[in-house]
Amino acid sequence: MRKVLVVxxxxxxxxxxxxxxxxxxxxxxxxFNPKDIVHYREVGKGNLPHISExxxxxxxxxxxxxxxxxxxxxxxxxxxxDELLWADTIIAGVPMYNWxxxxxxxxxxxxxxxxxxxxxxxxxxxxxxxxxLLENKEMYLVSARGDYGYEPNGHNAHMNxxxxxxxxxxxxxxxxxxxxVVLENEEYGGEQFSHSIxxxxxxxxxxxxxxxxxxxxxxx
Amino acid sequence: MRKVLVVxxxxxxxxxxxxxxxxxxxxxxxxFNPKDIVHYREVGKGNLPHISExxxxxxxxxxxxxxxxxxxxxxxxxxxxDELLWADTIIAGVPMYNWxxxxxxxxxxxxxxxxxxxxxxxxxxxxxxxxxLLENKEMYLVSARGDYGYEPNGHNAHMNxxxxxxxxxxxxxxxxxxxxVVLENEEYGGEQFSHSIxxxxxxxxxxxxxxxxxxxxxxx
Numbered sequence: 001m002r003k004v005l006v007v008x009x010x011x012x013x014x015x016x017x018x019x020x021x022x023x024x025x026x027x028x029x030x031x032f033n034p035k036d037i038v039h040y041r042e043v044g045k046g047n048l049p050h051i052s053e054x055x056x057x058x059x060x061x062x063x064x065x066x067x068x069x070x071x072x073x074x075x076x077x078x079x080x081x082d083e084l085l086w087a088d089t090i091i092a093g094v095p096m097y098n099w100x101x102x103x104x105x106x107x108x109x110x111x112x113x114x115x116x117x118x119x120x121x122x123x124x125x126x127x128x129x130x131x132x133l134l135e136n137k138e139m140y141l142v143s144a145r146g147d148y149g150y151e152p153n154g155h156n157a158h159m160n161x162x163x164x165x166x167x168x169x170x171x172x173x174x175x176x177x178x179x180x181v182v183l184e185n186e187e188y189g190g191e192q193f194s195h196s197i198x199x200x201x202x203x204x205x206x207x208x209x210x211x212x213x214x215x216x217x218x219x220x
Numbered sequence: 221m222r223k224v225l226v227v228x229x230x231x232x233x234x235x236x237x238x239x240x241x242x243x244x245x246x247x248x249x250x251x252f253n254p255k256d257i258v259h260y261r262e263v264g265k266g267n268l269p270h271i272s273e274x275x276x277x278x279x280x281x282x283x284x285x286x287x288x289x290x291x292x293x294x295x296x297x298x299x300x301x302d303e304l305l306w307a308d309t310i311i312a313g314v315p316m317y318n319w320x321x322x323x324x325x326x327x328x329x330x331x332x333x334x335x336x337x338x339x340x341x342x343x344x345x346x347x348x349x350x351x352x353l354l355e356n357k358e359m360y361l362v363s364a365r366g367d368y369g370y371e372p373n374g375h376n377a378h379m380n381x382x383x384x385x386x387x388x389x390x391x392x393x394x395x396x397x398x399x400x401v402v403l404e405n406e407e408y409g410g411e412q413f414s415h416s417i418x419x420x421x422x423x424x425x426x427x428x429x430x431x432x433x434x435x436x437x438x439x440x
Contacts, residue, residue: 012273050267050324051317053232097271098333098389100326100381104270107323126407128367128376147348156348161320161385168379169318187346 002036004029005087009094009105010044010144017183017197018093018144025091025140025181025204032212041083048107049076059114077111081118089138090175092166096145100161109169118173132174139178140207141166146187148196179207222256224249225307229314229325230264230364237403237417238313238364245311245360245401245424252432261303268296268327279334297331301338309358310395316365316382329389338393352394359398360427361386366407368416399427 006026010016030036051059055077058070066074084090094101101109112118122129143163149156150163167178183200185193226246230236250256271279275297278290286294304310314321321329332338342349363383369376370383387398403420405413 011271011276015273045272047270050322050327051231052265053235056231097330100320100385102270103323103327103330106320106326107270110317110323113318126366146346159388161381161388165320165381168381 002033002088003086004036004038004089004091005041005083006038007041007090007092007108008044009092009102009108011102011104012095013045016044016093016095016144017186018095018142021142021144021181021183021200021204022091022093024201025142025208028204028208029091032208039083039086041080043108044102044104046104048104048111050107051077051110063116077114078117080108080112081114084112084118084134084137084173087137089140090170091140091142093142093144094162094166096143096150096162099159100165109166113169113173130172132172132176134170134174137175137177139170139175140181141178142181142183142200144183144186146185148184150184151182181207222253222308223306224256224258224309224311225261225303226258227261227310227312227328228264229312229322229328231322231324232315233265236264236313236315236364237406238315238362241362241364241401241403241420241424242311242313244421245362245428248424248428249311252428259303259306261300263328264322264324266324268324268331270327271297271330283336297334298337300328300332301334304332304338304354304357304393307357309360310390311360311362312386313362313364314382314386316363316370319379320381320385329386333389333393350392352392352396354390354394357395357397359390359395360401361398362401362403362420364403364406366405368404370404371402401427 004026006022008019008022010018012019026038030038054073058066058073059077061070094105097103100106118133120131120133121127122131141163145162147156148154150160151157163180163182170178181200181203183196185196224246226242228239228242230238232239246258250258274293278286278293279297281290314325317323320326338353340351340353341347342351361383365382367376368374370380371377383400383402390398401420401423403416405416
């Protein structure tokens with residue numbers, strides 16, 4: 001029995017392609033692992049607050065010295081971190097907005113990058129060397145992009161401030177086993193986009209097949 | 221008489237180093253150009269909302285087809301874009317949060333990347349070629365970072381998802397003349413940080429001196 005955390009980062013609802021692919025992934029996953037527990041974390045439509053000056057002061061105060069007010073300030077962040085610590089598997093759907101993640105997903109990342117909970121300095125004080133505290137987790141990242149060519153050596157590779165960034169930060173928190181499913185070409189529509197959808201679905205198929213070996217049926 | 225837009229991106233108030241440097245910049249600027257008009261846009265503490273599904277639908281609907289509700293949805297975005305169009309000079313203070321911009325500043329960037337107002341597709345439909353619509357503007361970016369080495373060829377260059385990203389997006393909107401003032405080492409404090417403050421102040425001095433030539437007095 002695994003614990004699966006689903007983080008939906010799209011501000012869109014039914015029109016979101018990353019959400020649909022994430023759900024396809026989860027449906028297949030649970031079909032093969034019916035006892036797994038799936039927990040959904042809404043980010044894209046969840047209106048998560050930006051971290052504030054008070055939040056920063058509270059997070060960098062040692063837990064034993066925090067006032068009741070500070071603890072309250074960190075309440076949502078603690079809940080989000082608890083979910084990550086709980087999970088064996090993280091599946092995140094994240095569209096590219098203006099070459100980075102949507103501000104809502106950045107707010108999520110700012111909320112979960114917590115000193116002493118998801119990362120620490122190696123020496124115990126600022127030293128530029130980060131040690132991740134999220135252990136033994138695998139992550140699947142479903143990236144949706146309007147344009148194409150953001151993969152390494154692609155013509156837009158230098159503009160990938162989205163999945164490269166997500167991988168960097170989760171890697172720093174200790175999640176180094178990250179596989180990506182990429183959906184691209186959304187803004188072009190038509191056959192170019194249809195082809196990209198098929199490719200993304202095939203990639204999900206391939207990842208699950210590799211993960212569980214027993215997967216024999218096609219996704220649909 | 222120039223029009224100067226100051227965008228403060230730090231979630232911190234008085235404790236913000238980027239705010240202090242931005243203000244130093246502005247004080248010097250206006251001392252030499254007393255007739256310039258300065259407009260402040262609060263972003264870091266301004267609690268700007270994340271763009272939503274409705275926002276996206278409204279922004280990508282041609283202006284003449286927008287409903288009253290759509291226009292209202294875009295109200296804040298329109299105001300922020302108007303400020304950018306108004307300005308001759310943009311001075312932005314942006315700290316690095318988790319190797320990128322704070323989510324509040326990302327929300328600002330998502331709000332001002334407006335098709336038909338700050339950028340357009342070259343062919344008039346999605347073609348991957350962006351044409352910036354902000355013309356004849358200069359920008360000064362005050363970047364504050366906890367660590368150091370994020371400049372090109374620095375040991376943390378590959379982790380600069382902050383000023384590299386801001387320059388990319390403003391460049392796409394047509395603001396290509398961007399000079400950076402970098403404050404680093406904040407998390408180390410002590411002499412290392414003091415030295416960095418002096419360096420940043422010297423850089424401001426150098427930029428203004430170059431800009432106005434008449435600047436002879438040191439900053440303080």
